[in-house]
Amino acid sequence: MSLLEVTNLGISFGGLRAVDEFNISIDKGQLYGLIGPNGAGKTTVFNMLTGIYKPTDGKIFLDGVDITGKRTAEINKAGIARTFQNIRLFGDQSVLDNVKIGLHNSFEYSTATGIFRLPKYFATEKKMDERALEILSVFGLDKDADVLASNLPYGKQRQLEIARALATNPKLLLLDEPAAGMNPNETKDLMNTIALIRKEFDVTILLIEHDMKLVSGICEKLTVLNFGRVLSQGETSTVLNDPEVIKAYLGE
Template sequence: MAMLEVTSLGISFGGLRAVDELSMKIEEGGLVGLIGPNGAGKTTVFNMLTGVYRPTDGGIRLDGQNLIGKKPHDICKMGVARTFQNIRLFSKLTVLDNVKTGLHNEITYSLAESLFHVGSYRKKERAMNERAMELLGVFGLESVADYQAANLPYGKQRKLEIARALATNPKLLLLDEPAAGMNPNETAELMETIEVVRKRFGVTVLLIEHDMKLVSGICEYLYVLNFGRLLAEGTPGEVLKNPEVVTAYLGE
């Protein structure tokens, strides 16, 4: 059984068919790309996978469990985390506290413990701090843990958003254009980081990306969307040589 199985997925907004008859499978531990030109429906797919949009038709299963109709926070608890094309950090919180916001799937305490710092509050806070610092260390961000998130360089903000997503302990990590706005050196570093994350945490990755060097460098399999429909699928070598993909996506 595939970890993620999407079957004949579709969604309409009024008279617009944004995604139509999309089917794809992602095996546990895989690193898969979802590519296509602007407006192809890629982010709409992510919004359906995470419960932001409810599909008009089709199915989504994670380890055999139905995700259709589930709320975003329930889907997160089931093991799906995401980042966004436009970074969505808590800009006024510290780097450490941004990561800690993602840990509440695993470490929780009551309202009374939170307000009065009683019971197991201090023990759980220590555990959260240690776990958050461990994640920051993976991304080389431990030295800026006390910085306000808004004061980080753009590339580090991207890494912080991924670290926060990992804090939810996901099975499946959805990365929406993680290299957007990065320079070539930052992109190369990001590629290495994604590989480390996958191997160290055993997380399955589905990413949307326009940087073909990144896509061809780390993705094992690609799905190509065009006007909401699946245009092609296969290994990066197969897909990026497909004449239809070249015409639709690369504009040649």
């Protein structure tokens, strides 16, 4: 059975049909790409999958569980984490704390324990620190643990966002244009990082990307969106050679 099963998903904003009859089926462990021209509705699909927008029609199943219309926080607990096209870090907190916020639901102690610093506070905080540093070290960010998140250079901010998303221990990770604003070298590093986290964290990945080198390099399957509708879907090589896709997006 597939990990993510989306059927006939659609959303209207007033008279505008932003996404219509969107279907996708992602198997466990897959690296899936969502591409298409600007304004095609890719980020809107992400926003529906994470509950930021409530879909007008259709169903979303994660691991067999219906998560359609649930709250964002609940969907995260169910197993979907994401990053944003315009980076959304907790800028006034340290790199370490950003990841620890991601660990919030995995390591618990009550507010009173925190206020009165009971023994459990120290024990849990220590475990959280260790786990957070472990995640950061995968990205080579452990050296910057004490830096304020907003003071990180752009590329590291993108990586920190992925680290924070992974800290919530997701089954499915949604990456919204992870290579945006990166130079070819950074993009290459990013491809390696994505391959690494797929192995290390045993996570399925759905990503939006415009960088065709990255898409053709790492994605196993693709869905192409155009004007809110699926234009083409299937194996990466087949889709990229689809004449419709070439005409609408890639250019002849």
